[in-house]
Amino acid sequence: MRIATARRRSRAPELPGITAATRVDRRTKNLTKRVRPGEIAVIDHIDLDRVSAEALVACRVAAVVNAAPSTSGRYPNLGPEILVGAGIPLVDGCGQAVMNDLSDGDVLRLHEGVVYLDDRQLAVGTEQTPETVAAAMAEARAGLALQLEAFAGNTMEFLRRERELLLDGVGVPDIRTQMEGRHALVVVRGYHYREDLRTLRPYIREYRPLLIGVDGGADALLDGGYIPDLIVGDMDSVSDKALTCGAELVVHAYRDGRAPGLARLERMNLQSVLFPAAGTSEDVAMLLADDKGASLIVAVGTHATLVEFLDKGRSGMASTFLTRLRVGGKLVDAKGVSRLYRSRISNLQVALFLLAGIVALLVAVAATPGGQVFFEYLRDRWAEGQFRLEELFSS
Numbered sequence: 001m002r003i004a005t006a007r008r009r010s011r012a013p014e015l016p017g018i019t020a021a022t023r024v025d026r027r028t029k030n031l032t033k034r035v036r037p038g039e040i041a042v043i044d045h046i047d048l049d050r051v052s053a054e055a056l057v058a059c060r061v062a063a064v065v066n067a068a069p070s071t072s073g074r075y076p077n078l079g080p081e082i083l084v085g086a087g088i089p090l091v092d093g094c095g096q097a098v099m100n101d102l103s104d105g106d107v108l109r110l111h112e113g114v115v116y117l118d119d120r121q122l123a124v125g126t127e128q129t130p131e132t133v134a135a136a137m138a139e140a141r142a143g144l145a146l147q148l149e150a151f152a153g154n155t156m157e158f159l160r161r162e163r164e165l166l167l168d169g170v171g172v173p174d175i176r177t178q179m180e181g182r183h184a185l186v187v188v189r190g191y192h193y194r195e196d197l198r199t200l201r202p203y204i205r206e207y208r209p210l211l212i213g214v215d216g217g218a219d220a221l222l223d224g225g226y227i228p229d230l231i232v233g234d235m236d237s238v239s240d241k242a243l244t245c246g247a248e249l250v251v252h253a254y255r256d257g258r259a260p261g262l263a264r265l266e267r268m269n270l271q272s273v274l275f276p277a278a279g280t281s282e283d284v285a286m287l288l289a290d291d292k293g294a295s296l297i298v299a300v301g302t303h304a305t306l307v308e309f310l311d312k313g314r315s316g317m318a319s320t321f322l323t324r325l326r327v328g329g330k331l332v333d334a335k336g337v338s339r340l341y342r343s344r345i346s347n348l349q350v351a352l353f354l355l356a357g358i359v360a361l362l363v364a365v366a367a368t369p370g371g372q373v374f375f376e377y378l379r380d381r382w383a384e385g386q387f388r389l390e391e392l393f394s395s
Contacts, residue, residue: 017111018089020062024102028052029237035059040108044099047072048079051190057082063089063110067099070128076140080133091115094125172291173273177230177248180293183209185300187217187228188282189237193301196334197224200300209298212289214282217301218242232288233281235261243270250274250288252281283323290327297327300334 024042025031029052035041037060045052046068056064070080070092083090091113098115101122102108109116113127126132185204187193197220203209204226213221215233219242222228228247231238235251243249243265249272253259257276265272277284282302289297324331366375 015109015111017109017116018063019107019109021104022065022102022106022108023104024099024106026099028056032056032059034104035061038062040065040110042067042098042102042108044068044096045070045079047074047077048083050078050082053079053082057086057088061088063091065091065094065098065108065110065115065123065125067094067096069093071133071136071140073136073140076137080128081137084128084130084133090128091125092128094123097123172288173250173275175230175248175250175273175288175292177210177292179210179289181295183207183296183298184212184289184294185209185298186212186214186282186285186289186302187220188214188299188301189216189220190282190301193217193220194224196300197221200298200334203298209296210289210294212285213238213242213247214285218245218247220301230285230288232275232285233261234259235264240268243268248273250284252277252284254278279323286323286327286331290330294330296332297330298332298334302333 018040020038020040022040022042023031023035025034026044028041028043028045028048031041031043032052032055035056039061040063041056041059041061042065044067048066048070064083070090071077080090080092089110091110094115101117106117108122110127113125114121115123115125185200187197210230211221211226211228212230212232213219213228215231215235216237218228218231218238222242222245227245228242230250231242231247232250233252235243235249249265249270251259251262251265251272251274253262253274253276255276255278257274259274259276262272262274275284275288277287279287282299286297286299366372
């Protein structure tokens with residue numbers, strides 16, 4: 001007992017704050033594939049967007065250290081609010097030292113906005129709270145007018161570069177997947193994609209739309225129990241399982257024809273079609289569906305609101321905005337479908353229909369000589385069973 005007490009007294013006092021191993025990556029999308037629960041995510045992500053924040057929350061990180069400001073003030077981005085609301089500490093604006101001096105596995109301690117490495121102060125940032133996030137969002141909203149002006153100029157530049165594709169469909173490749181007259185469901189692993197896919201189950205079951213996965217959206221379809229018909233994207237965030245599921249592959253390339261994702265498919269001996277375009281992969285998927293004659297395009301997880309457009313950056317915002325104008329007559333957001341669409345046959349109606357069919361079948365069988373013999377046989381067996389039960393209980 002004395003030895004144990006002495007050991008407890010000699011143990012060094014526990015230092016305040018959060019202490020955990022780190023996982024470092026300048027691209028948050030790549031980091032979320034490697035980070036483990038309980039680790040500290042070290043990122044360099046100005047204006048942390050909603051999708052990245054939700055991915056970090058899903059990874060159950062212990063804390064997030066950001067070399068850049070999580071909110072620059074350009075627009076009210078949603079990422080910091082999501083992290084802080086989930087109870088994940090966010091230390092902001094720590095500078096490039098955290099990216100240059102840290103490696104995966106280094107043990108950090110965070111306390112009151114200070115980052116310690118081996119008891120050495122490495123960087124000082126701002127620990128975000130609900131109050132600081134709300135104040136930053138209020139300031140950012142005031143800057144929306146400037147962002148919209150910049151967006152207008154960027155949109156005109158994008159339209160000049162891509163007018164032939166947007167207006168006339170020039171450059172859209174030929175594919176073997178037939179879309180003429182069919183509904184197309186375009187799935188992006190973005191905002192609330194899981195919830196949207198769940199609510200659309202009755203629609204998918206009844207209309208059998210063509211399923212298009214945009215990069216990781218193909219894995220979202222597989223996770224939901226569906227097999228994509230078409231996979232569109234730069235192929236950097238889609239799994240090998242999805243690529244080999246039998247879907248036709250369309251590689252989104254830069255306007256000059258460069259396609260970094262093409263080398264991966266060639267290593268896997270997979271055939272693909274190249275689609276050079278300056279927009280985003282979700283825009284390419286919508287333009288492809290529209291050009292190939294889809295009668296309706298239902299979008300899951302895509303960007304729909306002004307803040308969501310801004311979360312993509314001005315260039316991505318311009319391409320998405322113009323693409324939506326181009327296919328607007330056919331495009332429906334998944335949330336609208338789930339709210340307006342109701343299955344034409346409810347579960348209760350199906351149950352009543354089956355019950356009526358069973359009753360009709362029994363009546364029809366009972367009207368035949370063979371059916372009468374069969375029911376007489378059942379009555380004899382029932383009476384015999386009752387007799388045996390009575391005999392058993394009486395004994």
